[in-house]
Amino acid sequence: MAGHEATVNVIGNGVLALLRHPGQWRRLVADPGLDATAVEELIRYDPPLQLFERTAVADTVVAGHPVPAGTKIAALLGAAARDPAVFARPDDLDVARRPNPHLGFGAGVHYCLGAPLARVEVAATLDALRRALPGMRLAAEPPRRPDFVMRGLRELRLSTC
Ligand code: HEM
Known part of the structure; x- marks a missing residue:
């Protein structure tokens, strides 16, 4: 799960998002200086890890909702990535987006240990x-994996012409 x-x-x-936004892919092909912001944007735009659970160790309140000790809550990271209160035009893919305070690597004490490597x-x-493959195109509509927590594709077929 974590490393692979x-x-x-x-x-x-991310590659699928770029294929669906050829203008953004062309920007990236033309300017390798955008790689760092593009990586963050691809993680924000369609994150593979949609939710993480937490268990309250004591009675608490989250966003006005009482959460008794022992209750599990799910943090919907995928929804946070499209929060219009945080991101301008959240549904747009922008390989130069900055700042980009996405939660794709989590937050706090369990922040992704492998983020620098990833x-x-x-x-x-x-x-x-x-x-x-600077001219890559989508060759077929890609089937998605049926999973909910780990969002991804079964395969992604490309063509070069
Ligand atoms: C782009 C790829 C990756 C994404 C989106 C990602 C995302 C995340 C997220 C959201 C968490 C937080 C889990 C939580 O809050 O409970 C996490 C934790 C973690 N990740 Fe990643 N990860 C990625 C790549 C990697 C890689 C390459 C490694 C290791 C080589 C790795 C190792 C870990 C470990 C060990 C934790 C647990 C940290 C802890 O609980 O203290 N991750 N990751």
Whole structure:
């Protein structure tokens, strides 16, 4: 889950988002300086990890809702990524978006331990695609995995012409 699945599905979901927004892909092909902001935006736009659960260890209140000790709550990270109170035009893909305070790597004491590695992996993938397949296109509508928590694709078929 941590070291492999999340990164694989950021790449799948992210490349699909770029294929559906060819103008954004062309920007990225033309300007490798956008890789760092693009990585954050792809994680925000279609995050592979849609929810994480927490269990209250004591009675508490979250956003005005009482949460008794022992109750589980789910943080919907995917919904937070499209919060219009935080992001301007949240449904737009913008590879230069800055600032980008997404929660795709979680927050607080359990913030993703592998975030620095994941950022390098996704940026390296974008760079490899830029060099090898600058004209890539979607070859077929990709089937999604039926999972809810881990959002991703079964496969992503590309064509180069
Ligand atoms: C882009 C890819 C990745 C995403 C989107 C991602 C996302 C996340 C998220 C949301 C959490 C928080 C879980 C929680 O709050 O309970 C987390 C935790 C974690 N991630 Fe990642 N992750 C990615 C890649 C990686 C990689 C490559 C590694 C390891 C090489 C890794 C290792 C971990 C570990 C060990 C934790 C648990 C940290 C803790 O509980 O203290 N992740 N990740």
